[in-house]
Amino acid sequence: MRRMIVVGRPNVGKTLFCLSFAEFLGMQSVNMNFVSCDRGCTSRTISLSEAKTLLAGQREHQTLDLQSMILTLPWGKGRKQFELIDTTGLADSIDFEPHIRKAMAHTLQCMRQADVIFHILDCSQVARLGFLKGIGEIDCQIAEFGQLKKGYVILANKIDLPYAAEGLERIIMEFPGHKVIGISALTKSGFKEVKEIARKFV
Amino acid sequence: MSREIITMVENGEVTVSEALSLLRKVGMGSDQPKQEPARNERIAAIKQQLDSLIGLHSVKELINEIQAFVEIQQRRAAFNLAADPIVLHSIFMGNPGTGKTTVARIIGQLFLEMGVLQKGHLVEVERADLVAEYIGQTAQRTREQLRRASGGILFIDEAYSLARGGEKDFGKEAIDTIVKTMEDQRSNLVVILAGYSAPMEDFLETNPGLRSRFPIIIRFPDYTTFELFRIAEQMLQQREYQLSKAARRKLLAMIEELKRTDSVNFGNARTIRNIIEKAIRKQAVRLVNLNSPTRAQLMEIAAEDLQEVRDD
Ligand SMILES: Nc1nc2c(ncn2[C@@H]2O[C@H](COP(=O)(O)OP(=O)(O)OP(=O)(O)O)[C@@H](O)[C@H]2O)c(=O)[nH]1
Numbered sequence: 001m002r003r004m005i006v007v008g009r010p011n012v013g014k015t016l017f018c019l020s021f022a023e024f025l026g027m028q029s030v031n032m033n034f035v036s037c038d039r040g041c042t043s044r045t046i047s048l049s050e051a052k053t054l055l056a057g058q059r060e061h062q063t064l065d066l067q068s069m070i071l072t073l074p075w076g077k078g079r080k081q082f083e084l085i086d087t088t089g090l091a092d093s094i095d096f097e098p099h100i101r102k103a104m105a106h107t108l109q110c111m112r113q114a115d116v117i118f119h120i121l122d123c124s125q126v127a128r129l130g131f132l133k134g135i136g137e138i139d140c141q142i143a144e145f146g147q148l149k150k151g152y153v154i155l156a157n158k159i160d161l162p163y164a165a166e167g168l169e170r171i172i173m174e175f176p177g178h179k180v181i182g183i184s185a186l187t188k189s190g191f192k193e194v195k196e197i198a199r200k201f202v
Numbered sequence: 203m204s205r206e207i208i209t210m211v212e213n214g215e216v217t218v219s220e221a222l223s224l225l226r227k228v229g230m231g232s233d234q235p236k237q238e239p240a241r242n243e244r245i246a247a248i249k250q251q252l253d254s255l256i257g258l259h260s261v262k263e264l265i266n267e268i269q270a271f272v273e274i275q276q277r278r279a280a281f282n283l284a285a286d287p288i289v290l291h292s293i294f295m296g297n298p299g300t301g302k303t304t305v306a307r308i309i310g311q312l313f314l315e316m317g318v319l320q321k322g323h324l325v326e327v328e329r330a331d332l333v334a335e336y337i338g339q340t341a342q343r344t345r346e347q348l349r350r351a352s353g354g355i356l357f358i359d360e361a362y363s364l365a366r367g368g369e370k371d372f373g374k375e376a377i378d379t380i381v382k383t384m385e386d387q388r389s390n391l392v393v394i395l396a397g398y399s400a401p402m403e404d405f406l407e408t409n410p411g412l413r414s415r416f417p418i419i420i421r422f423p424d425y426t427t428f429e430l431f432r433i434a435e436q437m438l439q440q441r442e443y444q445l446s447k448a449a450r451r452k453l454l455a456m457i458e459e460l461k462r463t464d465s466v467n468f469g470n471a472r473t474i475r476n477i478i479e480k481a482i483r484k485q486a487v488r489l490v491n492l493n494s495p496t497r498a499q500l501m502e503i504a505a506e507d508l509q510e511v512r513d514d
């Protein structure tokens with residue numbers, strides 16, 4: 001089973017993307033595995049609407065566990081399973097909090113083992129703060145790392161927000177040679193194309 | 203190895219960015235290339251060299267296509283199938299410092315390994331190397347360069363300057379001589395015309411015969427902010443220097459600013475080289491009066507060492 005991992009800086013919308021994408025693929029609830037780096041693994045079945053209010057949020061580092069779920073995609077005459085993993089936001093600076101550093105290390109570990117990387121950027125940030133503040137060195141490093149994988153796609157998120165289109169344009173310009181899809185985890189715009197890509201790698 | 207890198211993140215010894223860059227070097231471990239026959243292995247090594255150039259995605263892709271095409275034409279020929287003649291004369295368009303010469307050199311090696319060229323070396327020339335002042339001498343001078351390049355690549359920088367000065371200019375004579383030799387020496391010479399995009403387009407427009415003789419056009423894009431940053435990092439790494447955290451931030455901001463304010467001339471690695479070389483000198487001045495600087499100090503470029511460099 002292919003393992004697809006969702007990475008990016010804190011608060012770019014990784015969690016909301018995962019949950020909305022599961023919804024887009026026709027799920028109402030998912031069995032979510034929470035894999036913590038030190039507290040082991042717990043699992044619970046949760047409705048997607050509840051998960052959205054519970055797990056996605058304004059706070060940076062809302063997500064500190066790896067949250068994985070098994071989803072399916074149409075494949076040939078039947079369907080094929082894959083694992084979608086939500087991760088802790090990766091930041092440019094070294095965090096003061098040991099548990100956050102640990103969670104980021106855990107994310108890196110998981111990135112190494114993944115087959116496909118969905119790299120989420122925030123278009124609205126780029127539009128609002130300019131390229132360098134809206135995107136970090138970390139994003140360029142993730143993009144480079146992504147080339148080692150079977151699949152690597154940039155999802156330029158929050159395209160629904162004002163001026164995000166400009167941000168998307170800049171992202172496309174700055175990541176030549178990479179597939180960039182403009183999406184909104186909120187409105188699910190662009191998800192059809194994400195699904196097509198996922199089908200290619202599943 | 204990768205475990206240790208990840209533990210360093212946990213301990214707060216490196217940033218995630220640094221860790222990713224280290225992990226990339228360690229490689230993935232799993233997808234090791236299979237043992238290949240020697241020739242393929244050498245070709246793979248050359249392509250690896252190409253791949254390791256920062257940026258230049260479209261260029262790499264095109265060269266991949268060319269390599270595949272040549273390979274298949276050769277195999278078709280081996281089965282006596284109709285094979286297209288392999289014409290590899292090319293036009294390289296792009297701003298200075300975008301990697302044209304480097305790529306030309308690698309292509310030479312690639313064609314050598316593929317058996318397209320006998321030597322694969324690169325002879326770089328410009329107008330003055332081809333055009334003489336007196337009548338009759340230009341053809342001779344040009345032929346001399348063509349002889350040197352035989353078996354390899356003749357790389358003509360700012361090729362459009364050959365068309366400078368109109369009908370009476372001897373540049374035309376140089377062009378005619380080159381084209382004639384290309385036709386005679388079909389298989390053992392590759393000619394590359396290089397230069398800025400706009401004048402090159404004009405040049406081709408006014409010399410319509412050239413386009414068909416140079417079927418491959420490779421456009422070299424300006425480097426992006428991050429690509430330039432990584433080029434800087436690579437230059438420093440090769441010299442065994444390192445940017446401090448603050449210096450990384452400052453350098454990124456400098457590049458971004460240069461790109462924003464000077465987008466016509468900037469976008470090339472040369473300015474980056476100047477900034478880096480200047481920084482290395484500044485660092486030396488900063489350290490020279492210290493009693494016994496440590497190894498770490500000797501390696502570190504601080505934010506204050508980075509300064510604007512006027513490109514003139
Ligand atoms: N308008 C808009 N808001 C979004 C979109 N995607 C996410 N958000 C909001 O952005 C905030 C962060 O979303 P999360 O999904 O929690 O982000 P995350 O990347 O998982 O963040 P961490 O787990 O903290 O790293 C939430 O308030 C979301 O509602 C989008 O496409 N459009």
Ligand SMILES: [Mg+2]
Nearest residue numbers: 014015062063
């Ligand atoms: Mg999250």
